[in-house]
Amino acid sequence: MAPRKTVGILGGGQLGRMLTHPAALLGIPLLILDSGSHTPAKQTLLPPQPHSHLDGPFTSESHIRELASKCDILTVEIEHVNADVLESVEKEGLCEVQPSPKTIRLIQDKFRQKCYLSDKGIPVAPFAELPIGPSEKDVLEITEKLGLPIMLKAKTLAYDGRGNSPLQSTDSESIKKSLDFLGDRPLYAEGWAPFVKEVAVMVVRNKEGQVKSYDAVETIHRESILRVCLAPLRGERGVNARARELAEKAVGHLEGAGIFGVEMFLMEDGSILLNEIAPRPHNSGHHTIEACLTSQFENHLRAILSLPLGSTELRVPSAAMINILGSSSSMDPITAMADNALTVPGASVHLYGKAESRKARKMGHITLTAESDSELTERLRILLSAQPDADPKWIDPIAPPSPAPSHSHKKPLVGIIMGSDSDLPVMLPATKILDQFDIPYELTITSAHRTPERMVKYAKEAAGRGLRTIIAGAGGAAHLPGMVASETSLPVIGVPVKASVLDGVDSLYSIVQMPRGIPCATVGINNSTNAALLAIRILGTSIPSLQHATDAYSKKLEEEVLGKVEKLEIDGWDKYVKETLKK
């Protein structure tokens, strides 16, 4: 085929390895610079003939220059590269570099990065610079300004918790300990961001400055190392869109093409602060390989080569990424985690081909895709429980266990609500049906007239929490189903509850006769059974197994009637009425 441009990558680790796959698929020649002949990336793509991958440090000027002489474009899989050499290579016209060395240099210094983004109007946690060789007094002054606790951070070469030290109190000993831990590196301090969630968005940017973001994910760290990502981000309506918007805006202010990982904090008041940006594929985007229409790796190559950017859409309703970290020098726990994942449907194992394990080293990851958050959660529990440092206290909030009978599921697909506890007896048959079909649901009371704000909040948040349909029961001047339908984009199923007068006709008319524009799916009076069966049919449009379950249920109904036909034949109708119907 007409040759594509040759791409040189500084760094041959797992990120480079994951770039080799789309490179092979698209016929893009890759040359890798890293020390060693069998680094993760070098194992999975031969260099274009007659070249060899380069063996040397990706910070070495001579090696970078040699790579540049053989390539049309250089890129990085790690930001801790020699930005000066990259800048010279570009200025001398030896080779194009993407993303721009200027951007790489900016990002290498976390303090400068923060200043730059803050100047551009991107919200960040409060921060301040420390002088070189800071004294206790310097630190005290900053804590007065930023409050406590603060995070002392090295400006450069800090990642995965290295180069960061939290400071909880201002006694001499704590300050000394923190400063000693960080050594003599240039430092700055950040005020504490009391986030409710850590959030990340991958953004791809082409040379014309067009940006496309992926759905936001929740990132879950343990001891400052990323352990789990959940996609898409769940939460109040619009939080995903707001996170994407902020990430796109931030990347819009940088120069050059490629994929960027944007890490953020979601605060209690719903605001979002930017934490930091990585100018390369990022661990919080690994799920995109299976879960999205175009992976972050393919989009990075497309961006730097001026090919059309690929769709960033999710291909599945729910996905997770679980890192496989080394726990010691032994490979056995790695194999055990991978083997466990082979037993979990929807889990895809990615080992990085590293020859040696050590504590906290990224040895691989597992992507999990599922047709719902509840299916994901169930399978995620199995994967997390197989990790060497599995701890129920850590796992339960991420992947909660199934609820006790008669209690709400934490990741429901169906919400059952009613205006009053007096409606409970009418609504209980719906729970029995959902239990029978093994559908995760929640049940609660919210009244259109007595708790209108609670009702509106429930309706507004339902879709963002992963619910797919709402069953609402109400009697008399039954407003609940219609009002909820007005505040959500989900299908709402209304159950007219028979009140003390009018035989339920009042409820039925109040629910079914909605004005044009806001539909409410109404079932028969007091027939919550059918509401649940309708909810299952709705879920069946995206979960094929539920279509089969519905067919099987109908078949069972048919068989029950046929059984009665036979009994009627044998017993005769007089006996049948006496023994069967009068009971």
Add this chain to the structure above:
Amino acid sequence: MAPRKTVGILGGGQLGRMLTHPAALLGIPLLILDSGSHTPAKQTLLPPQPHSHLDGPFTSESHIRELASKCDILTVEIEHVNADVLESVEKEGLCEVQPSPKTIRLIQDKFRQKCYLSDKGIPVAPFAELPIGPSEKDVLEITEKLGLPIMLKAKTLAYDGRGNSPLQSTDSESIKKSLDFLGDRPLYAEGWAPFVKEVAVMVVRNKEGQVKSYDAVETIHRESILRVCLAPLRGERGVNARARELAEKAVGHLEGAGIFGVEMFLMEDGSILLNEIAPRPHNSGHHTIEACLTSQFENHLRAILSLPLGSTELRVPSAAMINILGSSSSMDPITAMADNALTVPGASVHLYGKAESRKARKMGHITLTAESDSELTERLRILLSAQPDADPKWIDPIAPPSPAPSHSHKKPLVGIIMGSDSDLPVMLPATKILDQFDIPYELTITSAHRTPERMVKYAKEAAGRGLRTIIAGAGGAAHLPGMVASETSLPVIGVPVKASVLDGVDSLYSIVQMPRGIPCATVGINNSTNAALLAIRILGTSIPSLQHATDAYSKKLEEEVLGKVEKLEIDGWDKYVKETLKK
């Protein structure tokens, strides 16, 4: 990590290449035997140190023996291998071979394969053996037995149309031409199977004989070469399950572990005939890389290595595979097809890294995944239209163009039905809403009372055709919605149509008061607008963009009312009523 067994592959083409990716992910060492140092498979995985991939023909005994000496298990990416040597290698205990050499040998001879399967009770097209060096008379005798047309086939080394010759008439010239084309190879004849569709199912089998099938696909050939696969197979209820069952049964009768491609004919009467089996990954399973939870390639490795078989479930509602074939020695058309695919959301390009193109050579493929058949069809048209031999006559039946206004879509997500053409004026607003949201739908008349068989057929087939919900309008003793709901697993939305008496209350009660067990989602009398909006909310549970569209629609309703509020404020109510409401 604890070393996995080393796998040796006979053949280093694109199937081997696609095996290297899961091998790298799972840490499985692979050694490849094929002629050349840069075959497709050798480009994408280094051999385990200190070995090299083997350079030589995969039919050569000495090379196979050398490979066996370095591996724990041998497998094939092509069935035209030296089965005798593989059998010796296994018998001598030199190396395990999967699938069993016995199975490979059986499959190499299409006539023996057919006899074996037929003996096991697998339905196949009628067939008969021809003597070596057949005369015109021999052929005539067979046409008397099997009828015309027949297909004359070489028993061995026949694929992609090579080694097959159809015979339409029994004149001497035709017979001579066919026999000359096939040369002096051992032949057999097959009676013509007048299929309506060609169908394929991938089946993975482990050493314990456990089999798991993937969803059936429709395979579309042109000049005997596979061009397009559509997954899952659409058609009458149960056809997918029946195809899978037959394929599982056939593979259940073979020996050894691995993935098998089972090609079948779907006949007009709904019966299925087995055509042939490939004992390896197959072109009709390439979509499984993106579209299924475990790819056919990963499952092949899992099966031969006694790892747990992975889930074969589809991860997306709709998928297609389009082969990229060489049209000449020029690479340009290949690049053009790949470049075109980069502009299509959901299209994943797979180039095989072959150095030379030639006519009809498999140079790559494109996988397309989509959230519905209609989205798939629209994008498939773009991909097929970019092929060098694009021909609307061939493309239109596979990926039909959008319908003219007021005509049914060929791949609808919503079906609108009504009992009588007199209901049309009431049901038309539903079409306007669906048009506005760009939802593919069909509209037709079927009556519960006047065309009961048509109604039952419609309801039974709806889910299998890819519909996700049905809107049914009926008046008076309105039976249509409830009866349709009884014959489908889809959610059915009932629109009570107001008849000449009783103000539509008869219709409403007839639709909403369904017995427990069969739900019907009822909307207001004559309110087909809300039926369509409810259908869109139901579709929105699997198509996230429709949730945003619903939110935007609600926002627009709100703005319309706020506009009226303002007008009322400015004009005063007297003028407002006169000018606005009385119009």
